[in-house]
Amino acid sequence: MNYIGEHLLPGQIGHFFAVLSLVASLLATIAFFKASRLNSPLEQQPWMKLARWAHGFVTISILAMFGILYYIISNHLFEYKYAYTHSDRSLQAEYLLSCFWEGQEGSFMLWSFWNCLLGWMVIRTAGKWEAGVMSVLSFTQVTLATMILGVYFFDVKVGSGPFVLLRNEMDAPIFSRPEYLSFIKDGTGLNTLLQNYWMVIHPPILFLGFASTVVPFAYAIAGLMGKDHEWTKPALPWASFSAAALGLGIMMGAAWAYESLSFGGYWAWDPVENASLVPWLTLVAGLHTNLVYKNSGYSLRPTYFFYIISFILILYSTFLTRSGVLGDTSVHAFTDLGMNTQLLLFLLVFLIPSLVLFFIRYKSIPSIVKEENTNSREFWMFIGSLILFLAGAVIIAKTSTPVWNKLFGTNIAPPEDPEFAYNQIQVFVAILIGMLTAVTQYFKYKDTPKAHFRKILVPTVIALAISLAISFFGHISYDKKGIGFLGAIHVAIFAAVYAIVANSAYLWLGLKGKLKAAGATVAHIGFGMVLLGILISSAKKTVLSWNTTGVSPLRVEEGGKPNPAGNPAENLTLFKGVATDMGRYMVTYVKDTTNPLDRKRYFEIDFTSKAGNDHFRLYPDVIKNNKGMEGFAANPAARHYWDKDIFVYITSFQENRSADTVTFKNREVKVHDTLFYGNGMMILNKVSVNPKEKKYLYADDETSLFLDMTVISKEGRFYTANPGIALKGQELRTITDTVLSQSLILKFNKVIDQASGKLEIGVKETGNITDLLTLKVYEFPMINILWLGIVVMVVGLIMSIVQRVKKTGGKNTAAV
């Protein structure tokens, strides 16, 4: 059949490049490997040339695929499944790139892109290590290329291609018609959660971090194969780079989670988060043992192990998040694309050979028999690395329960409070690591003279003073989990402060202000700040929208049981235009507007502090869900202070668009009478003539009568209502009054009998009279210490990379 309106060429070109990237990376792998087996540069030369050319073709293929996919998405060619499932016409240009990482195929392309780029950096800098390192890196490229191949080999689908056509992937009746494209008006769109600026920058950085772990791994493998352990020197800046990129990527994800509140905070120990944190921990462990080896000759074996396991854990995390195995435990995983076997092979093809090689070579890796002096820096660095590794092992073991269920058919689920299950352990890791970060730099390699320790006395005292001040005056009162955990938090705060203070002091005491050599120290200061920020902000997160009205004693749940106060009642209802009491603030839902550009509906929420010293408006928004989902996705708005953030988050909203069909019911009433309505009662207090406070409602030549009524709802809330009439000659005008939150409209009809004081009022109760919304408001204190800490840590790592590259620079590049 000839289909009308399809653009098949871009897809065909794209598919060609997908195949080319596989073939070229295979060629590169073979050629680099061949070169690495040869000893003389002269023999190596032709193979190296071929290999670099092949790597060049891989790079061109990846770039071409990127360009074509971008063309398909930005031109809305919905005949392609990728464009149809991950974009739509209304998408803003700045989010076009996000479409790449919404799908598995696009994110594998991103990974490939970084892998290629890192390859060129290796080619430029690795010198004699180039062939060995690049053969591993090119092999990684082969496996990545198979992921996006989308070709059938003997009925087995290999990879999932980004350029497949919708009609080939789906069975739907419309595809039997040649003009089917004219029915597909729009794509299903980019997930609303991803329409956030963090989601434009977080995935590229995170994938750079993922991709970069291959370099230390490749150096280690090349070292094992050639029985040459000199690689530890050029690998060091790479490990620092990896730690910086991966750390930054993870924390940008945390910043996204924080800003979008999709996890109720910046960290939830979600499997997806854990799976990328653990390789970071092992990589940092490897970075430290690598330094130990360089300076003392100890810890070479652990260095091999840590670098190998870090990359393996990256592959494992890929398997976890993309295979759908996390289904019931994570809110945040890709579904099964039917590639589970391939993903598992992706993991095993690296895991088995690298570990086998490691154990075969284990005996031949040099190791010093005499044990480290406990007064030496290497001893404590090793202990620290070990703690990082074991902390990671514990986290990944806990995260892997779904895998366990799959393997052994068990039925285990996360604990009742999964976050606490992690926190109660990791707080002790924070204590140990914080302390080690503080003191280890004060040790010298090999042995530390006793007198040297005096230096650390002053920083210790200062840290103790600061942390005691925080403990006493900081209102750290996270007592939900018992006194023991609170105590641990206080100790951990000391450890974090100690790490910051001791390392800051070390800049002068140890390094005498030589900033060039201060990379590690600065990174440690940043790390201490990260710890401190995490401890303080998590221990002090408070709910401001604590709903006291919803749990009032008058409110009785079905079954006759009162809702015990203390239940999570974090949602507060706001009626449009009605100021509502919320702890320190009076909050009002002022209005809402829809922005046609980003298709978001913004709610204006007014905050006035009762003390009168703070007044601001926030604009949280909701965006209509796409992809066949109903309802809305909410984006919070935040008010940032230097020491805290206040977040507002719309949990639901209702608007009254239904036709008003309810009529007024007329009732006779006298002063001091009580009337009942659906949700409570009302009392007529008095009638006043021409009241001054209602002057704005009637004209000068009118005579007015206003009722002063008190409405008491079942929940025990009091409202006043003042319906009235205005008379001008024989003309009668009624002035109704509305109790918005009770959906009650009151009308003063007439005076029935002046002598007995009988009046007639109209009462109208509508189902839903007013727009309302429910929101949650959180306060996160001191979160900025965390973000600043990340920045400082990354700066420190970059400083140390620069310093190391300068030191070793030129020496390695000369070889080929």
Place this chain on the structure above:
Amino acid sequence: MKTTHIIILVLIAASIAVLVQYSGDLTTYETIASAREKEGKHVNLIAKIDKGHPIEYDAAKNPNYLSFTAVDTLGNSIKVVYHDAKPTDMEKSERLVLKGAVKDGYFDCKNILLKCPSKYKDDPNAMKNQLQTSN
């Protein structure tokens, strides 16, 4: 024995102890019938919404009260009470993971995990439906 080795062993022992302790905290996935048997115990219930019963949520009255009836694959059903806002798109969800405990005959839910047909996903069935409706 070297100091390093002792420390390594102690730390590994501590890690194992931590994991053993964790395994004690682990909960289980249950059906409605088996959850009823374990009244008061925190479990994970895999179920879906019984569309035959109304979902009760009125933000004007109490924004922190949601009640609905859940039914599992074995056909048993139970009333669920959740003290929080109604998750958006709950009606569309094909599967719910409810965390909480059975209490006096109803399920006191602490947390709801929605398994939507197409959240983050390229679920073929959901897409098929959409293609058919756009036809």
